[in-house]
Amino acid sequence: MSKILITGIAGFIGSNLAVRLLEEGHQVVGIDDLSHGLQEQVPEGATFIKQDIRSRDIYSLFEGVDYVFHLAALSSIPDCQRDPVSACDVNTTGTVNVFEASARAGVKKVIFAETSAVYEGIQQWPTPEANVDPHSVYAVGKMAARLFAKPYKEFRNLDSVGVRYFNVYGPRQDYRRSIPPLMSAFILALLRGEKPVIYGDGEKRRDFIYVDDVNDAHLLLMKDDRANNNIYNIGSGTNNSINEIYKMTKELLGTDIEPVHKDNLEAEAQITLADCSALKNLGWQPKMSLEEGIKIQLEYIKKHVL
Ligand SMILES: NC(=O)c1ccc[n+]([C@@H]2O[C@H](COP(=O)([O-])OP(=O)(O)OC[C@H]3O[C@@H](n4cnc5c(N)ncnc54)[C@H](O)[C@@H]3O)[C@@H](O)[C@H]2O)c1
The missing domain is CATH 3.40.50.720 (NAD(P)-binding Rossmann-like Domain)
Structure with a gap:
């Protein structure tokens, strides 16, 4: 210990x-x-x-x-x-x-x-x-x-x-910021029946x-x-576009609410994708699938935030 x-x-x-x-x-x-x-x-x-x-x-x-x-x-x-x-x-x-x-x-x-x-x-x-x-x-x-x-x-x-x-991403992700992290922002807005905001065209890709x-x-x-x-x-060594994350979250919640698009945020990279070879060489391997991870975060927000 x-x-x-x-x-x-x-x-x-x-x-x-x-x-x-x-x-x-x-x-x-x-x-x-x-x-x-x-x-x-x-x-x-x-x-x-x-x-x-x-x-x-x-x-x-x-x-x-x-x-x-x-x-x-x-x-x-x-x-x-x-x-x-x-x-x-x-x-x-x-x-x-x-x-x-x-x-x-x-x-x-x-x-x-x-x-x-x-x-x-x-x-x-x-x-x-x-x-x-x-x-x-x-x-x-x-x-x-x-x-x-x-x-x-x-x-x-x-x-x-x-x-x-x-x-x-995952449970306890901050949802109260002026611009909250993607997953919590999407989940919370959709659960409340509101239109989530996507900054830019949604084609930026992120490694979650x-x-x-x-x-x-x-x-x-x-x-x-x-x-x-x-x-x-x-990182996970894979990436998804913001639009793909939105579609996945929407389908999990069974809603057809469409997002609103606003101007790109300042200073945001277009693509992130990790090369995790160094960490993997020490014996690490990510285990959680994106869909399962979003489901867990969704359940957490339903139970603890709403
Ligand atoms: N979440 C991500 O995806 C991500 C990605 C890259 C880097 N990081 C880094 O990882 C770390 C943790 O991220 P997180 O998502 O948990 O952020 P978070 O904002 O949820 O947590 C940061 C915590 O630091 C506290 N804090 C801020 N200023 C402080 C101060 N002066 N003294 C004491 N406490 C202070 C805040 O109250 C908050 O509880 C941060 O350093 C962040 O920059 C996070």
């Missing part, structure tokens, strides 16, 4: 990870400032501390911690475009503060969230980890944060692993990965020291 600290525990991925780590018998401590997450999403059994990752008061919370999952961030591309200074403050400086807290406490490894958005300018699909070309404020801030892993390894001997998530598959990767990367000081794509 390890003591594991999760930043952003009240958010989508953090709360799912906390459930999984508790199931595996670990002790879980979570930090979140609740700027976007919901405290009721933090599972029973985890110790919750309302705190901002930018505060130096977090240092004492890391004492005795074995592993850190750093997930707290301003995670919406449009929000970061609107407020680059806050994006940089939370996503870059905040991450450095988490590295600092971890190094001071002698944490064994920090697994930190990066993003497939760093491939915004790359025209190679499937996309391997080697080359990045971030354009949006969000992606540049995340990449800048990741660069600090190097001096923390070189001068403070802090091991870390970067996780480059593609489009993660179910949150339990992401958690399999988290556990593997935590335990396997071959992963240390590397960065890993976490």
Whole structure:
């Protein structure tokens, strides 16, 4: 059993990870400032501390911690475009503060969230980890944060692993943002009998990965020291257009509501598709089919949100 600290525990991925780590018998401590997450999403059994990752008061919370999952961030591309200074403050400086807290406490490894958005300018699909070309404020801030892993390894001997998530979906996905993630936005609108919004013509393609598959990767990367000081794509290795996702969701719900189309969002890539060979070489394999995953998310929203 390890003591594991999760930043952003009240958010989508953090709360799912906390459930999984508790199931595996670990002790879980979570930090979140609740700027976007919901405290009721933090599972029973985890110790919750309302705190901002930018505060130096977090240092004492890391004492005795074995592993850190750093997930707290301003995670919406449009929000970061609107407020680059806050994006940089939370996503870059905040991450450095988490590295600092971890190094001071002698944490064994920090697994930190990066993003497939760093491939915004790359025209190679499937996309391997080697080359990045971030354009949006969000992606540049995340990449800048990741660069600090190097001096923390070189001068403070802090091991870390970067996780480059593609489009993660599943239960507890945030549905309250001004522009919510695709799956929750579609499901919720259709369940309410409203017309969902598609930005652009719906032909953008995204690599969707179910949150339990992401958690399999988290556990593997935590335990396997071959992963240390590397960065890993976490995606399914397949992609679907937004129109295909919409059709699938509509059919599952048995409705014929048509979406409304609005202008493309700023700074969105046309295609994402992960090359996950590096993670697969460590023994990881995604298991969830898209249709089954959407069904589970749908049931969750029916039960817990409506
Ligand atoms: N969900 C995805 O598909 C996806 C894809 C790529 C990268 N990511 C990254 O993965 C991580 C988790 O994503 P998510 O979807 O769970 O996001 P989320 O927005 O649901 O969760 C982030 C959490 O961080 C908290 N937070 C924000 N600022 C904070 C601060 N200053 N101090 C403490 N807590 C703070 C929020 O309250 C929220 O609970 C993020 O770093 C995100 O950028 C997610």
